[in-house]
Amino acid sequence: MILYRSPTLKTKQAISPVATMAEQDWFVTNEGQCREAEVMPQDEDLLRPYRLYRFLTDLEDILERVQDDQVRLTLIRPLVRRLLNSSEWLQLNFLPPDPTTGWSILMLYNEPDFPITIQNVVWSPGSVSPIHNHATWGIVALLSGQEKNTFWQRSHTPDHPDRIQPVGECLLNPGDILCLMPEAIHQVEAMGDEPTISFNLYGETNFNQRFEFDLEHRTAQVF
Numbered sequence: 757m758i759l760y761r762s763p764t765l766k767t768k769q770a771i772s773p774v775a776t777m778a779e780q781d782w783f784v785t786n787e788g789q790c791r792e793a794e795v796m797p798q799d800e801d802l803l804r805p806y807r808l809y810r811f812l813t814d815l816e817d818i819l820e821r822v823q824d825d826q827v828r829l830t831l832i833r834p835l836v837r838r839l840l841n842s843s844e845w846l847q848l849n850f851l852p853p854d855p856t857t858g859w860s861i862l863m864l865y866n867e868p869d870f871p872i873t874i875q876n877v878v879w880s881p882g883s884v885s886p887i888h889n890h891a892t893w894g895i896v897a898l899l900s901g902q903e904k905n906t907f908w909q910r911s912h913t914p915d916h917p918d919r920i921q922p923v924g925e926c927l928l929n930p931g932d933i934l935c936l937m938p939e940a941i942h943q944v945e946a947m948g949d950e951p952t953i954s955f956n957l958y959g960e961t962n963f964n965q966r967f968e969f970d971l972e973h974r975t976a977q978v979f
């Protein structure tokens with residue numbers, strides 16, 4: 757089954773259609789352990805589009821009802837898959853990557869007083885992100901391209917309280933969904949010759965606990 761259709765990139769760099777698409781869900785613990793998660797069957801009403809406002813309503817209900825982030829991710833993940841399958845426009849709206857930074861963010865939803873952020877992120881081929889956590893739960897659905905995620909774990913010493921060490925990798929293909937716990941530390945790299953495009957959903961960020969990590973100096977900076 758093809759999950760996502762390949763979007764049409766609005767830049768000079770065309771994206772080749774993806775012939776076969778994986779469909780795998782991944783869950784990353786606070787310690788950076790990445791494990792396969794079951795792709796849950798969906799009880800979809802195929803005659804009724806699952807629109808963004810319905811998704812947001814369902815999301816708000818879950819967040820009010822459930823406090824545990826792992827359970828939240830388990831409940832929200834299939835809704836993201838359903839949303840992307842039903843509302844194609846969400847896959848088709850993104851910005852070309854900034855030639856200086858190699859990435860772009862298009863905010864799709866960010867309402868004051870409702871702690872949810874939805875954005876489409878593009879990385880140009882070969883771009884590598886800083887090593888970071890998000891200090892909130894997060895869901896990343898890859899729409900196009902291939903994205904390598906490297907996961908890290910805190911490994912402090914008395915002299916270096918922010919020392920980290922790598923603990924694993926995961927290669928995301930279009931159709932894959934990655935769930936991140938708030939303290940999960942990762943780094944993404946756009947693999948291959950095509951930009952990566954991903955749909956990203958985040959909860960309420962605790963900005964005091966969101967860090968970028970410097971491997972060389974074994975430090976962490978709030979960003």
Ligand SMILES: [Fe+2]
Binds near residue numbers: 888889890942
């Ligand atoms: Fe991230």
